[in-house]
Amino acid sequence: MTRRAIRWGLAAGALYAAASALTFGPLGVGVRPLFEGNLPPQEYRWVNPPPTATTTAPAEPGTGAVLLLKGGSQESQIRTGDGQVAVTVPRGAFPAKRGADEIIVQITPLDPETVGAPPSGAVYHGNAYEVTASYRPGGEVVQPAGGTCGVGVISTCVTVNLASPHQVVDLQGTQTAFMYRLAGDGSWERLETTPGVNAAAADTPLLGTFVVAGAPPFGVSRTGDIVAIALGALAAIGGTAFYALRTRARKREEMRKKAAGRKYRPPPKKRRR
Numbered sequence: 001m002t003r004r005a006i007r008w009g010l011a012a013g014a015l016y017a018a019a020s021a022l023t024f025g026p027l028g029v030g031v032r033p034l035f036e037g038n039l040p041p042q043e044y045r046w047v048n049p050p051p052t053a054t055t056t057a058p059a060e061p062g063t064g065a066v067l068l069l070k071g072g073s074q075e076s077q078i079r080t081g082d083g084q085v086a087v088t089v090p091r092g093a094f095p096a097k098r099g100a101d102e103i104i105v106q107i108t109p110l111d112p113e114t115v116g117a118p119p120s121g122a123v124y125h126g127n128a129y130e131v132t133a134s135y136r137p138g139g140e141v142v143q144p145a146g147g148t149c150g151v152g153v154i155s156t157c158v159t160v161n162l163a164s165p166h167q168v169v170d171l172q173g174t175q176t177a178f179m180y181r182l183a184g185d186g187s188w189e190r191l192e193t194t195p196g197v198n199a200a201a202a203d204t205p206l207l208g209t210f211v212v213a214g215a216p217p218f219g220v221s222r223t224g225d226i227v228a229i230a231l232g233a234l235a236a237i238g239g240t241a242f243y244a245l246r247t248r249a250r251k252r253e254e255m256r257k258k259a260a261g262r263k264y265r266p267p268p269k270k271r272r273r
Contacts, residue, residue: 045084065104072093078107110130126212168212
């Protein structure tokens with residue numbers, strides 16, 4: 001193979017690597033790398049789908065029971081039926097109560113526009129979710145025991161993880177959206193947020209209504225961009241392979257013509273002694 005073909009191959013490999021990196025990196029669509037057989041995650045489910053939504057399947061609520069012991073609640077995680085929200089309850093997050101056996105955690109999807117205006121300079125990224133907890137039996141509403149929350153801090157704060165239909169990190173790797181909790185005065189309180197690809201997580205000392213909000217998204221979905229990059233990479237790889245095969249075939253044809261043009265020379269006869 002010629003140096004030119006090798007250079008084409010290296011260029012195609014670099015393009016493929018870049019496309020694979022983009023599927024996990026700054027584009028953040030949650031798409032698997034090229035040539036992997038798993039399907040991408042399901043489309044985001046809305047309470048009030050925008051015109052650009054690709055599915056009309058409604059967002060699902062979630063309910064779960066947290067066992068109560070003498071020292072407080074056991075560790076548990078409650079999810080919505082569609083997997084768009086997860087609430088992680090650490091050990092001892094809720095105090096024990098005489099006569100109560102467990103705590104019921106409920107997650108209810110809401111249209112954020114019905115809750116209130118978005119934070120200043122931001123737009124909503126998906127649904128809002130109301131998270132409540134109550135003792136059973138009894139039905140008394142309860143809040144976590146509280147404590148200092150934050151990344152890397154061991155506490156009894158509850159962790160809320162919300163999926164987002166938009167990217168939480170932009171192409172330059174800058175976080176552009178954060179999680180907010182609705183305060184008592186109706187304003188949004190920004191929480192210390194850990195960004196994911198299409199998700200945001202935050203520890204909170206209080207339950208309530210949560211939402212992801214931030215800069216206007218640069219696209220509801222970048223799946224089209226990913227497909228374009230993938231097709232471009234495949235085209236480059238296919239073109240490289242075609243060029244290499246064509247070069248090899250041309251060389252074989254030239255060698256065949258040269259061999260056919262040579263005059264036949266019989267082997268020299270052996271002399272008899």
